[in-house]
Amino acid sequence: MDNSGKEKEAIQLMAEADKKVKSSGSFLGGMFGGNHKVEEACEMYARAANMFKMAKNWSAAGNAFCQAARLHMQLQNKHDSATSYIDAGNAFKKADPQGESVDLFFSFIKSPPFCLQGRFTIAAKHHITIAEVYESELVDIEKVQKCYLNVECCEMCLLKVASYSAQLEQYPKAIEIYEQVGTNTMDNPLLKYSAKEYFFKASLCHFIMDELNAKLAVGKYEEMFPAFSDSRECKLLKKLLEAHEEQNAEAFTEAVKEFDSISRLDQWLTTMLLRIKKTIQGDEGDLK
Template sequence: MGGEEYMAQADKKLKSFGWFSGDQKFEDAAELYTKAANQFKNNKQWDQAANAFCRSAECHAKLGSKHETATDYISAGTCYSKTNVNVNCITNAVQLYVDEGRFSIAAKHQKEIGEMYEKANEIEKAVEAFQKAADFYDGENTTSAANGCLLKVAEMSAKLSNYERAIGIYEEVGKKSLDNNLTKWSVKDYLFRGMLCRLCTTDLVSSKKAIDRYKDLDVSFPSSRECKFLEQILAAVENYDKEAFTQAVVDYDSISKLDQWKTTMLLRIKNGIASAEDEDLA
């Protein structure tokens, strides 16, 4: 039997009347909608499958079965994600999990919403979704997962030129990571990223103070390649020396390959040198 036939049977079941139909018709309809959804999935008819799962969710909601309702919504959202960005179903599930006090699983699916928005390049929505996921994880004291979401917030906030938000997160996560043997080795990278964001603001006074604070914060930072590179480009920015800046970047990249995010930030800093020089000449 195909998905359409199961859907028709489920619709018919919901329209039935009788003294003993009550909850049973919703249970039977939910089962039929789920069978329809699986048939649609098998045929890669993703939107139809999602719709069938949503219908099943509605039946389970009538029965007061929050877990089953949430599960159906997650399945629907997964199907929708195959063809477009539709987070409504997963958002419904997250709210149900929150109502039940199941914040860890709510956080997991809230993070999925962030990933869906990021994939669709809807960065502002992704930022807020990851922030919400981080808050859920933090409430459950799941520090590592919370930090992972916060770092996504910082990365994308910087892309949106919200440097202060990014700086705050990189410094916060860096401080939290110092006392953990598994994460302390990542601290220099967080400080490095935070400093690149500071240099994007063209506030050299703040940048100089920050790099001194970072040296005091992490004893291994002053001798790191990251710190030495940051001092080189800071001096180049201060002296409006684009050639020295470019050479420092080339030298660093030849040993420690720069990723796309860092390359983007460095390009913004370099462009800021020209802007600042033009202002001084005006």
């Protein structure tokens, strides 16, 4: 059967499922004598969703999975409901990264079933999924930050919040997170290597706000984490502070180029360094 045939069969299944739900007493009446019909309808919605997936009608698949998820919740099948919502989210991610479907899914994962009875992990996973959609498809920094803020208990998500906070010029929040994560990792033998990166990023955020604050921050991080002193990141910071104090844009650029020749700058670091460099008189606005 070709894809159009699958889609037609899925549409027919959806219609039959709708009839079973209505005949059970109402959408919310399944708990009062119509459970068998609701169970059948739930199975039909799930089958229809998979057929829509085969036909690559992702929006219809997402809606069908949501119908199944809501019926599972009505039947107190919380695990099956969560699984169906995961499937819905994956379908919506492919269907409509520009807004409506993702926003609809966002409203589902903030509903009570995911906020009660230990569903925080599932909800967090979905927030991350949505954040990744905004991150890769929309380049919508504020929406990405909002999603990661909903799962701040996760260290990876905290770092995402810090990254986007800095891009939104919310430097105190970014500094707070980078310092927190850096402090938590510097005594861990397996993670301490990453601490220098977090203190480096916190220092750059300080630097953008105020040169003196940056100097004090670098000194504090060296005292807290002596290994930071010998890092290439710390040495770069000191060169940049000296160049900035002398208002020497050329020296600033040379220090960055030297660092970049060994450790390639990513987009975030490039953005932060450009913001600092632009405060130097006579700066031409790039790092080349």
